[in-house]
Amino acid sequence: MAASIEQLLSLLSGLEEPIEELRSLKTATLTLPLSTLAESLPALRLDVIFRLMASPDREQVNLCVAILERFLQALEPIHIAQTYKEDLQRGLYHPDDSVKLLSISQVGRIVESSEAITEILNNLELLKQIIMCIGGDKISVAREAIKSLSKISRSTSGLDVLFGSNLLASLKAVMAVSDVVRYRVYELIVEISSMSAESLSFCANSGILSQLLDELTGPDVLVRVTCTEMITTLASTHHGRQYLAQQGIIDRISNMILGADSDPFSGFYLPGLVKFFGNLAVMDSPQQICEHYPAFLQKVFDMAEGHETTMIGVAVDTLGIMGSTVEGKQVLQKTGPRFNNVFKRIGHHAKNAPTELRVRCLDSIASLLSLPEDHHTEDLLAMSENWFTCLSNQPMDLFRSIATQPFPELHCAALKVFTGNSLYLIQWPLSLRLKVAENKAVANQSWAQKQMIESPGFIEYIVDRTVDPDKDSKDTKFELVKALVNSKTVADVFGNQHYLRLRAYLRDGPYYVKAISTVAVEGAE
Template identity: 75%
Template sequence: MAAAIEELLAALSGSGDPIEELRTLKTAALALPLSALRERGPQLRLGGIFSLMDVADREQTALCVAILERFFQALEPIHIARTYNEELRRGLYHTDDSVKLLAISQVGRIVECPEAITAILNSLDLLKQIILCIGGDKISVAKEAIKSLSKIAHTTSGLDVLFGTNLLTDLKSVMTISDIVRYRVYELLVEISSVSAESLDFCVKSGILPQLLEELTGDDVLLRVTCTETVTMLAGSLHGRQYLAQQGILDKISNMILGADSDPFSGLYLPGLVKFFGNLAIMDSPQQICEHYPAFLTKVFDMVEGHENTLIGVAVDTLGVLGSTIEGKQVLQKTGIRFNNVCRRIGQHAKNAPTELRVRCLDSISSLMFLPLDEHTDDLLAMSESWFKCLSPHPMELFQSMATQPFPELHCGALKVLTAVANQPWAQKMMIDSPGFIEYVIDRSVDPDKDSKDAKFELVKALVNSKTSMEVLGNQHYLRLRAYLREGPYYVKAVSTVAVEGSE
């Protein structure tokens, strides 16, 4: 088969209408195992396929791209760099975006190879063309260009080439094409900054990163929204967060949250600011962030108690993230009656809001209520019980009724909440005191689909694995739950039939 591949490649050079030969070659290349292609790959001459893409025939170009993608899978990056550097460079000028994507993706492979990256770093014209691709109309091409360029930043030599040559001028020139392209370049710089403190330093000295931070507090509200998302990405690394703190960005965002009430357009950017601090709290310390920037938590509470569903959803999500850690739960508990009122509102939203928001509330509640078995202190158990009781006058009945509804998202969301509290003795007592609850749990007929059966099984597993469930639920109920767990989520009880003489 490998010999046939070589014959098919040779036949392409003399063909006046190569479409049929390309189809045959594509079929043969896809049929041949990669291991066989790797053995013969370095001996194959693929230059002719590149030349066949120089015609305005979309089918011919698509066939060439598919064949090259297959062959390149079998070739080492260093071989591609040494043999097809010029072809890749020409591919970046091609009018067909699929050819550009092929070339850029191979450059991305090459720069990840220490032995091959020099071939790319020495090709400034090639790198310039990739930078220009960031400004193109096709978002997939721009994304691939950003991806490949960011990989270069994993080496000091790559950083030197990107920021110490005329390529930096090319980057700044591309930024002037439009607001959209400028933020693509910001995205590239943020990805590069996340690699290391050294790469962050290069991005700061380029002047592009400080320009991004200036736009965060600019007058253009729509740009501020995009800027907030990008700055949130920058906060994903420790050195990135330290830089933002040193530049006073955290204080500026806190002040923007404080001033949101007087800004009629704050609804556009406020969700991004809240998400920013929510992510920051989880990555660093919930207590530290909430104490240093009290406006954040106050605004989250206000949003939950407001009437704008979009803001309610963001706030509920944020509380779920914040309350997923023990430290975050303790921070919320310190707010006292204010958080009890917030819990009450979340419970109301879970019961009465549109379905999408109800599901988000259920997810948040399950995060807030869950306590790992090794964190069952008296204080934490009392805290989760008090929060649960704030959700509704009859919380166990509320979630049980939601778990029997025909809507899969609500059904599974309610089961997730019950699973979150199932290992806690106070919740087990509520369950056993709720008429028909255990019967509902072991009744497989009320779970209409796979997701529901899986969610019910997780509830049973949490109950059985709890150290207190046998004592609280009683031996009979415990044994029935253990039998359910042993049988698995999809068990169907066999029904025997007895034939009666004369029956049809």
């Protein structure tokens, strides 16, 4: 097969209509394993494929791209850089976006190699053209360019080239293409700034980061929204938070929250400001953030008690994230009756709101009621129990009624109030969501187990597999049983009979079906 590839390549050299041969070559390259291709390719030249890719014929271009993607995937980055660097550079000027994507992605591979990256860093013209690709019409090309430039910035030498040469002028020039392109560059700068304190220093000295921060309080409301999202990303790193504090950005955002009531357009950017502080509270210290910026928590409570569904959802998510830590729970507890009223309101929405908001409320409740087993102190257990009773006059009936409804998302969300591990808060950084996931909710707390055993029919519902309509429901029920069986107090609270039933359920698994035996009767058909 390797020989046939060599023959096909040689056949292509003199053809004016090479479509059929390109199709055959594509089939051959896709048939061979990469390891086999890798053995033969260093001895072959792909110049003819790069040359044929310059055609205006769309099918011919697509075939060449597919072939080269396969070939180049089998080659080491250093070989590509030394042999085909000029071909890749010419591809950046090609009118077809698929060719640009091929070239940029291969540059991305090269700069990930410590022995090959110098080949790219020494070619400022190639890097300049990648920067220009950020301003193109095709978002996929711009994204790939941002990804490759971000990879270049992972090394000090890459930072020196990108910010210490005339490439910085190219970066600023492409920002002038349009508002959309300007924010693509901001996205790149924030991504680079988030890597390390060193990379942030380069970005700050470039002036582009300061320009982004200035737009936070500009006249365009939609610009504020975009800026807030980017600044929140930067705040997810310790060095980023330090920089924002030094620049007075955290104080500025706090003032924006204070002035939101007098701004008729604050509904556009206020959710982002609240998420920003929610991020800070969990990444640093909920107590310090709420003490230094009291407007944040006050606004969250106001939003939760309001009537606008979007704002309620953001407030509920924020309280769930903040309350995922013991310190966050204690901060909320210190507000006394105010938080109890807010939590009661969340319970009301969990029962009566549209489905999406109900799920978010149940998710937040699970996070707020969770307690790691090494924090089962008398005070914290009493706090969790008190919050639980604030939700409804009959909170166990509330959750059981939701759990028995024929809607899987509600069914599972209600059960996860007992097990924890709910991950609906997808708009928050992964590091924050993982903190929520590490907690177990009320199933491992003795007061909740007493509520379960005292609720008529609840244990029977837990061990009844026939009421779970789908796989997700069965899996969630199984997690509840596992959490109960693994609890240190459940045997004493539930008693031996119920405890053994739970252990049998755990042993048999979530999908167990009891076999029904039949007896044959002589003469029966």
